[in-house]
Amino acid sequence: MNRSRPEPVQVVKQRRDGVLRAMVEGVPYTQFLGIEFERRGDELTGVLPFKESLIGNPMLPALHGGATAAFLEVTAIITLSWGLLWEDMESGALDTASLDAQSLPRLPKTIDFSVDYLRSGLPRDAYARARINRSGRRYASVHVEAWQDNRARLFAQGTGHFVMPHRQE
Amino acid sequence: MGPVMNDKIKRASQFIQALPHSVALGMELEDLNAGTAVIGMPYDAKLVGDPRTGVVHGGAVSALMDTTCGAAVMSHPSNPAGTATMDLRIEYLRAATPGQRITTTATCYHVTRSVAFVRATATDADTDNPVAMATGTFTAEGKP
Numbered sequence: 001m002n003r004s005r006p007e008p009v010q011v012v013k014q015r016r017d018g019v020l021r022a023m024v025e026g027v028p029y030t031q032f033l034g035i036e037f038e039r040r041g042d043e044l045t046g047v048l049p050f051k052e053s054l055i056g057n058p059m060l061p062a063l064h065g066g067a068t069a070a071f072l073e074v075t076a077i078i079t080l081s082w083g084l085l086w087e088d089m090e091s092g093a094l095d096t097a098s099l100d101a102q103s104l105p106r107l108p109k110t111i112d113f114s115v116d117y118l119r120s121g122l123p124r125d126a127y128a129r130a131r132i133n134r135s136g137r138r139y140a141s142v143h144v145e146a147w148q149d150n151r152a153r154l155f156a157q158g159t160g161h162f163v164m165p166h167r168q169e
Numbered sequence: 170m171g172p173v174m175n176d177k178i179k180r181a182s183q184f185i186q187a188l189p190h191s192v193a194l195g196m197e198l199e200d201l202n203a204g205t206a207v208i209g210m211p212y213d214a215k216l217v218g219d220p221r222t223g224v225v226h227g228g229a230v231s232a233l234m235d236t237t238c239g240a241a242v243m244s245h246p247s248n249p250a251g252t253a254t255m256d257l258r259i260e261y262l263r264a265a266t267p268g269q270r271i272t273t274t275a276t277c278y279h280v281t282r283s284v285a286f287v288r289a290t291a292t293d294a295d296t297d298n299p300v301a302m303a304t305g306t307f308t309a310e311g312k313p
Binding site for chain 1: 187188189190191192193194214215216217218219220221225226227228229231232233234235236239251253254255256257258259260261
């Protein structure tokens with residue numbers, strides 16, 4: 001049998017975490033909101049750690065609907081982009097060693113985004129996970145769910161459509 | 170507009186201008202009157218979504234849309250005591266020009282006993298070509 005040895009786990013982790021970091025940390029607005037991503041294999045979870053500047057109504061208090069919308073949209077775009085980059089990242093076609101926000105391939109653009117507010121966002125950390133329902137050559141449709149204390153008890157969900165970047169041949 | 174409504178608008182203005190997230194994004198209330206709200210958001214480096222072009226992130230436009238729509242509901246003559254977003258859909262027509270202020274105008278065009286319906290348009294300096302449009306459904310709380 002002629003099978004190449006699997007890569008050392010540290011090499012794999014460093015490559016994948018490095019690409020994810022370049023995607024997330026390179027965007028000022030994502031940094032401003034404080035959004036982070038946790039990764040298990042190719043599965044991503046967006047995390048929005050609570051801070052006072054995310055509050056909308058201070059009487060309740062509740063997360064601002066705009067902060068929630070932005071969190072869902074960021075999670076959708078990052079998850080979609082991650083799926084697009086995955087193959088090139090794993091095959092070595094993408095130079096992952098020197099990757100930063102400036103050298104990152106073009107990312108999808110939002111066409112429309114619709115948010116369904118199910119209950120008010122509490123003043124604590126929020127989590128989100130996106131599912132790519134369709135990823136075609138030109139368009140993609142992504143659904144994203146956000147929760148706080150209980151995974152099954154969503155506080156918001158959203159659906160967005162995206163135009164895919166032109167692939168350089 | 171009677172003195173009672175005037176007072177109501179004043180209190181709504183103060184409330185809107187004190188929302189921590191809106192303050193953090195630099196939003197400025199420009200007009201609030203009988204179901205119509207205008208809020209501006211000056212360009213700032215922290216709002217950028219694409220570092221290569223300097224274009225503002227869609228999420229920041231969403232936050233501006235949501236705030237302006239909520240403000241429009243608060244100022245509606247039917248006098249809702251409070252409001253929360255139920256549903257908001259945004260269409261991103263084009264990238265906002267980097268460096269330019271984004272201004273959103275929202276109109277609350279119908280209110281039932283418990284629901285308010287709103288539409289909004291966001292523009293940059295080229296006011297004839299909107300940057301984004303929004304349609305929202307909001308709760309209308311504390312109505313008789």
